[in-house]
Amino acid sequence: MPLFYLISLWLHILAGAIWIGGMVFVALVLVPVIRRPENQGVAASLIQVTGRRFRSVGWSCLILLLLTGAVNLFYRGFSVSELWSAELWQSPFGLVLALKLFLFGSVLALSCAHDFSVGPRATALWRKEPASAEAGRLRRQASWLGRVNLLLALAIVALGIMLARGSPW
Numbered sequence: 001m002p003l004f005y006l007i008s009l010w011l012h013i014l015a016g017a018i019w020i021g022g023m024v025f026v027a028l029v030l031v032p033v034i035r036r037p038e039n040q041g042v043a044a045s046l047i048q049v050t051g052r053r054f055r056s057v058g059w060s061c062l063i064l065l066l067l068t069g070a071v072n073l074f075y076r077g078f079s080v081s082e083l084w085s086a087e088l089w090q091s092p093f094g095l096v097l098a099l100k101l102f103l104f105g106s107v108l109a110l111s112c113a114h115d116f117s118v119g120p121r122a123t124a125l126w127r128k129e130p131a132s133a134e135a136g137r138l139r140r141q142a143s144w145l146g147r148v149n150l151l152l153a154l155a156i157v158a159l160g161i162m163l164a165r166g167s168p169w
């Protein structure tokens, strides 16, 4: 295996692990802790500063996943012209890759909505008017965007393994 291919796969898997690990930490550790009554005073500011910090880590991972994903495809022997051929996308590998890229595009769109719109508006209003119905609505929206993104990420990992090892169908 060429060294650069190994480095690309290594970075691809690490970027996925850091991004997904961060989302799992937020969902299963940070949010349950800040929901405890004794943490209500700091909850909104903690989610705001943590969210901003994880936003830059998360997007760095997503950009790295796209770049190393393209390198992986190159080392799999696919030229740019082949990526435009129907033959590739009709093959079992191509079908899995098409589904993976569709889910990846959905993740980028949901991450944009969560990280640059709903999330910042939810935490800002949560700090200003914590009991308002609008703050509650935006927090629920942000939570659901995050949960759907995590589920899509888990599906993308399964598709990634299929690209590397073959699909069960």
Ligand code: HEM
Residues within 6 Å of the ligand: 009, 012, 013, 016, 065, 066, 068, 069, 070, 072, 073, 076, 100, 101, 104, 107, 153, 156, 157, 159, 160, 161, 163, 164, 165
């Ligand atoms: C959320 C984003 C992504 C995650 C979590 C992810 C995860 C993975 C995982 C876990 C593997 C399996 C590695 C192995 O078993 O050896 C993999 C393989 C692969 N991924 Fe991704 N991936 C993502 C995005 C992408 C994108 C955007 C592309 C294409 C531009 C891509 C192209 C590939 C390729 C070609 C392989 C096969 C590597 C090989 O065996 O040669 N991935 N991915």
